[in-house]
Amino acid sequence: MTGAPASAAGGSGATPAHRGGKLGAAAVNQAGLWNIANILTMVRLLLVPGFVMLLLHDGGYDPVWRSFAWAAFAVAMITDVFDGHLARTYNLVTDFGKIADPIADKAIMGAALICLSSLGDLPWWITGVILFRELGITLMRFWVIRHSVIPASRGGKVKTLAQGIAVGMYVLALTGPLATLRFWVMMAAVVLTVVTGLDYVRQAVVLRRRGLAAERAAAMEAVAMAADVEGATGGQCATDEVHGAAEGVVEPVVEPAAESLGEQLGEPVGERVAGGRGTTEAER
Template sequence: MTGIPASAAGGSSAARGAASTPGASGATGRPGAKPAKGQAGASVAKSVSRPDGPDALGGSGPADGQEGARPARGGKLTAAAVNQASVWNVANLLTMLRLFLVPGFVALMLADGGYDPAWRSLAWAAFAIAMITDLFDGHLARTYNLVTDFGKIADPIADKAIMGAALICLSWLGDLPWWVTAVILGRELGITLLRFLVIRYGVIPASRGGKLKTLTQGVAVGMYVLALTGWLATLRFWVMAVAIVLTVVTGLDYVRQAIVLRRRGIAERRVAAEEAER
């Protein structure tokens, strides 16, 4: 149709067919009249240009005034499967390896009374592997976006488990005073609890001193695990002394950061509440 009224066509069959077509509305407002060519072209252009049109992305989009298309029946199950599969990444596997090494390390450490140099060397190898994986799993998780809720919980547990097992075994065998074990483990568990207490106000980042403390502790404990004698035994004593000093100093610094973070968070919440009341 070119927009000429149907009556002008002398009652042609085309006009009669247009009038009998149900559900159509023409430009003149009469029910059953076909749209003009210009209007039909505009309708086609609209359906093509709309992102939710029937041909958008090869699917059928929602019509005007209708709700969005329902997701596929298995969509949620698929998303859940992807989330579960993401837990099994390299970083988390290294963390789990470190957890599995803890009972093996204890068995090697206490084998044959705990004083056999050969068994102590194997125990040192297990401890060294655990410390090395501790250095790599966090780096891999942050670099390749492999951070998961499981890793956030399991990684600090694995760190404390292998270090705590080594310290307790050494004190049990009489190679290390119990007060050293108490200071190191008390600091580690206390700071971990403190992080959870102030997490509502923010995260306490790991400082360079804390990283140096972890490295020094690992070296010192590793030297005590080995059956060293002579000047190496004297050297490990001083390395452990440095580790204890760093443990105490960094622990106090974390306490200071937690106090500042809590005060700042409380102040920000108070200001936000006052602005909301205005």
């Protein structure tokens, strides 16, 4: 679309030049739940039971069926790369994707590890270490999600790649030097799994502390603002009360004093004041 001439686009060429860029991204973003990133995630979820049936077919030792299982596993790993890239590039991040994507990742990897260990191809302790780390980090993400999101580190991406390669080599019926090589690839994946897991724990603790500190600071600021508002309102009320009290005290004191003075002079003060006013007006 971006390389089409202006005449073919039906205009001057200025607007169509952006159809492959921002307008294309906006069109994809308007798809909502049914966007390409979420569809790839759902495909990966649907591949999990198919992968398990292919791997365990005929007792799990048929090289042909295990090759089919490897193909399904490879497709799942590839969709994991592409759905995240598309979601970030075209702003297709949805609540469904945030929940379904990590579930799909853990489901395909967990199914492969458990099946391989049940077949006796992979030691159970390796499966336990990897699954414990993956489930623990997932729970930790939910633990700090109210404060912040733990970003995927470069080490975590390398770990995922190493796990995918190692598990894929175990899914295939390899023998000889390749079987020895896959063991060392798996050992490297286990080391990366543990190291990156500890790093995620550190990040989670730091992010949670920062989040709690920010919440406490916000709460203290809100209390201080409320106190200022209450103090200003209370000061105005106190001023009104003082004025009212002053008026209430002056009036009862002035009136009896005026009456007493009038009696001493022999005439009411009111009449003397009225006479004074009349004289003044006559003089004018």
